[in-house]
Amino acid sequence: MRQAQAGDESAFAEIVRRYSPRVFAVASRFFRQRSLVEEAAQEVFLKAFTQLGSFEGRGSLEGWLTRIATNTCLNMLRGSKRRPELTVSDLSEDEDQWLEQRMSDTAQRSVENDLVAADLADRLLSVLSPEDQQALLMIDGEQASIKEVAAATGWSESKVKVRAFRARKKIREAMERLVSRKPVTT
Amino acid sequence: MNEKHITEVLDNTALTSLSASELEEIRAHASICDACESAFTAAQLSAVVIKERAQVVIEPSPFFQTRVMAALREQQAAESVPAFSRLWKSARALVSSMALTTVVLAALSFMISAPATTASDQTASAFSAESVILGQDGDDQLTYEQVLNAIYTDDEDK
Numbered sequence: 001m002r003q004a005q006a007g008d009e010s011a012f013a014e015i016v017r018r019y020s021p022r023v024f025a026v027a028s029r030f031f032r033q034r035s036l037v038e039e040a041a042q043e044v045f046l047k048a049f050t051q052l053g054s055f056e057g058r059g060s061l062e063g064w065l066t067r068i069a070t071n072t073c074l075n076m077l078r079g080s081k082r083r084p085e086l087t088v089s090d091l092s093e094d095e096d097q098w099l100e101q102r103m104s105d106t107a108q109r110s111v112e113n114d115l116v117a118a119d120l121a122d123r124l125l126s127v128l129s130p131e132d133q134q135a136l137l138m139i140d141g142e143q144a145s146i147k148e149v150a151a152a153t154g155w156s157e158s159k160v161k162v163r164a165f166r167a168r169k170k171i172r173e174a175m176e177r178l179v180s181r182k183p184v185t186t
Numbered sequence: 187m188n189e190k191h192i193t194e195v196l197d198n199t200a201l202t203s204l205s206a207s208e209l210e211e212i213r214a215h216a217s218i219c220d221a222c223e224s225a226f227t228a229a230q231l232s233a234v235v236i237k238e239r240a241q242v243v244i245e246p247s248p249f250f251q252t253r254v255m256a257a258l259r260e261q262q263a264a265e266s267v268p269a270f271s272r273l274w275k276s277a278r279a280l281v282s283s284m285a286l287t288t289v290v291l292a293a294l295s296f297m298i299s300a301p302a303t304t305a306s307d308q309t310a311s312a313f314s315a316e317s318v319i320l321g322q323d324g325d326d327q328l329t330y331e332q333v334l335n336a337i338y339t340d341d342e343d344k
Contacts, residue, residue, distance in 0.1 A: 009258070013251055013255050016250075016254050017251045025243050038253075042254050042257055046254070103227070114238050114241070117239070121236055124235065138240075140201075140202070140233060140236045141236045141237055141241075165197050165198060168198075172193075172196060172197065175235075176227075179228055
């Protein structure tokens with residue numbers, strides 16, 4: 001770390017190699033396309049290199065990079081538009097079918113079905129702000145604690161709770177609307 | 187909880203974090219309340235899709251490290267160019283005004299050193315002091331002594 005702070009490129013290359021899986025994992029929460037995840041991760045390491053001097057070593061390097069990654073991805077997403085409301089007509093045929101199977105308890109676990117579920121999640125998440133998406137994915141998706149989310153984002157714990165509550169409520173209501181317009185297959 | 191709606195409980199905590207007894211109470215209430223039943227179903231579906239979404243993780247490609255290091259070098263190279271361009275930006279106005287002044291001065295000096303001879307100039311030179319007194323063209327070069335001699339000679343003749 002000290003060598004990297006002194007401007008040693010090979011030492012920084014080792015940091016990139018060691019921590020890129022972690023940075024990619026963070027960026028994957030925000031983006032599904034590989035090109036966007038790579039773009040975000042590259043941006044994270046370029047920022048990290050210029051800010052290496054400000055890293056005082058109080059926390060872990062991984063935690064420091066996670067926070068840079070979270071903020072970088074949030075900034076990239078801030079410009080994007082939020083979907084006002086999700087309707088059944090917005091769903092793809094696969095998503096529609098997945099929902100029907102789930103409601104009739106006939107859904108079978110498969111890689112394809114899991115991907116369809118993830119696509120549906122993206123559609124639902126698109127009604128939320130990037131910050132609320134982040135809180136929900138970490139807490140409900142990755143079982144992270146409020147404290148862990150606060151550390152990764154720099155938000156206060158009460159802010160994390162508020163964001164998670166709001167996100168959960170919005171997602172549930174959006175899903176409820178989708179389900180109520182869909183006839184239950186028995 | 188049987189009489190109390192459960193939506194707030196559903197929104198407050200992740201379903202996976204609820205205890206077995208809490209879930210049992212939620213189910214008990216949902217069985218007698220249609221609104222809460224649909225809310226519970228939606229919460230369960232949401233939990234499933236969110237969990238699936240969280241499991242989608244893109245792995246870095248083997249060339250990622252090389253790409254980052256190349257981008258870093260490119261950034262460092264780009265940062266050295268702006269140092270010169272910043273200098274140029276601040277000095278550009280001064281350099282431009284100096285160049286413009288030089289051009290204007292050169293043009294003016296050229297025009298003054300080679301004036302166009304006009305008819306009025308020729309008329310004026312015909313009635314110049316030298317032409318009237320000495321009967322010579324103004325262009326002829328006379329020394330001071332020659333001029334004095336010419337004047338005093340004329341006076342003596344008178």
